[in-house]
Amino acid sequence: MLNISQLTLIRSGKNLLENVSLSIQPGQLTIILGPNGAGKSTLLKCCSGALQADAGHITLDKKLLSNWSLADLAKKRAVLTQQIHLPFALTVKEVVSLGLAPWALSDQQATKLIHDTLVEVGMPDTETRQYASLSGGEQQRIQLARVLVQLFADKPSRTRKQSQEGKYLLLDEPISALDLHQQQRVLRLLKNLAQKGLGIFCILHDINLAALYGDKLVLLEKGKVIFNSEPKRLAQGNTIEAAYQADLIRLSHPDNQLPQWQFRQ
Numbered sequence: 001m002l003n004i005s006q007l008t009l010i011r012s013g014k015n016l017l018e019n020v021s022l023s024i025q026p027g028q029l030t031i032i033l034g035p036n037g038a039g040k041s042t043l044l045k046c047c048s049g050a051l052q053a054d055a056g057h058i059t060l061d062k063k064l065l066s067n068w069s070l071a072d073l074a075k076k077r078a079v080l081t082q083q084i085h086l087p088f089a090l091t092v093k094e095v096v097s098l099g100l101a102p103w104a105l106s107d108q109q110a111t112k113l114i115h116d117t118l119v120e121v122g123m124p125d126t127e128t129r130q131y132a133s134l135s136g137g138e139q140q141r142i143q144l145a146r147v148l149v150q151l152f153a154d155k156p157s158r159t160r161k162q163s164q165e166g167k168y169l170l171l172d173e174p175i176s177a178l179d180l181h182q183q184q185r186v187l188r189l190l191k192n193l194a195q196k197g198l199g200i201f202c203i204l205h206d207i208n209l210a211a212l213y214g215d216k217l218v219l220l221e222k223g224k225v226i227f228n229s230e231p232k233r234l235a236q237g238n239t240i241e242a243a244y245q246a247d248l249i250r251l252s253h254p255d256n257q258l259p260q261w262q263f264r265q
C-alpha cells in the first residue's frame with residue numbers, strides 16, 4: 001500500500017498540503033479531484049518522491065519512501081507528470097524505451113513489449129514515427145505507454161492476465177488531451193489494471209468520469225482532503241458544488257445510478 005500520513009508541505013509561507021492522510025490501495029483506481037491550485041500535482045510529486053514534505057510521511061509497502069533506492073522505486077512505481085519536454089528528436093520507440101531504463105531486457109523482449117503496449121494505448125505501428133510529429137493526444141498516449149512498459153517490463157510476455165499486485169501508477173491528468181474514444185480506452189485500461197491488483201493514483205478534472213470509473217475519490221480543496229470515499233457517497237449533499245463553486249445539477253447515471261453532474265446554463 002502507498003500510505004500518506006498527515007502530510008504537510010509549506011512553500012513561500014503557504015500550506016500547499018495540510019495534514020493530508022490517505023492510502024492508495026492495490027486493486028483500486030483512486031482518483032484525485034479538486035479545483036485548480038488545490039494541491040493535486042503537489043501531492044503526486046510527494047508520492048513520487050520528487051518533493052519532500054515538511055511534516056508527515058509516506059510509506060510504500062510499509063517502508064518510508066525516502067528509504068527506497070531510486071532503482072527499486074523505478075521498478076515499483078511509474079509516474080506520468082503533466083508537462084513532459086523532450087529536447088531531443090526521438091522516435092516513438094525511443095521515447096517508450098525510456099521506460100525500460102531500470103530493466104535489462106533483450107532487444108527482442110523490448111521490441112515485443114513496446115509493440116504490445118503501443119497496441120494497448122491505441123498507437124500501433126508508430127514505433128518509427130518522430131515523437132515531435134505526433135498530435136498532443138497521440139503524444140499523451142505514447143507517454144502512457146512509456147510508464148506502462150516501465151511497470152511491466154518484468155512480465156514482458158505478458159501481462160494483463162497476470163496479477164499486477166505490488167505495483168503503482170501515479171498519473172497526472174493522463175486523459176487531458178484525449179478524444180472521447182481514447183478517454184474511454186484509457187480509463188477502461190486503468191480500471192482493468194486496477195482489477196488485476198495495480199494501485200493507481202490518478203488526477204482527473206472530469207468529475208463525471210471520476211465518479212464512473214473511480215473505486216475511490218479523494219477531493220482536495222486548498223491543500224486539505226475534504227472527501228475520501230466511494231463515488232456513490234457523493235450522491236447526497238453538495239460536496240462537489242461547494243468545492244468547485246460551480247452551479248451544477250446532479251443527476252444519476254442511467255446504467256448504475258452513480259452521481260453525475262451537469263452545468264446549469
Ligand SMILES: Nc1ncnc2c1ncn2[C@@H]1O[C@H](COP(=O)(O)OP(=O)(O)OP(=O)(O)O)[C@@H](O)[C@H]1O
Nearest residue numbers: 011012014016034035036037038039040041042043
Ligand atoms: N514552489 C511553490 N511556491 C509557492 N507556491 C507554489 C509552489 N509550487 C506550487 N505552488 C502553488 O501551490 C498550489 C497547488 O499547486 P498544484 O500544482 O499542486 O495544484 P493542482 O491542484 O494540481 O492544480 P491544477 O488543477 O491547476 O493543475 C498552487 O496555487 C500553486 O501556485
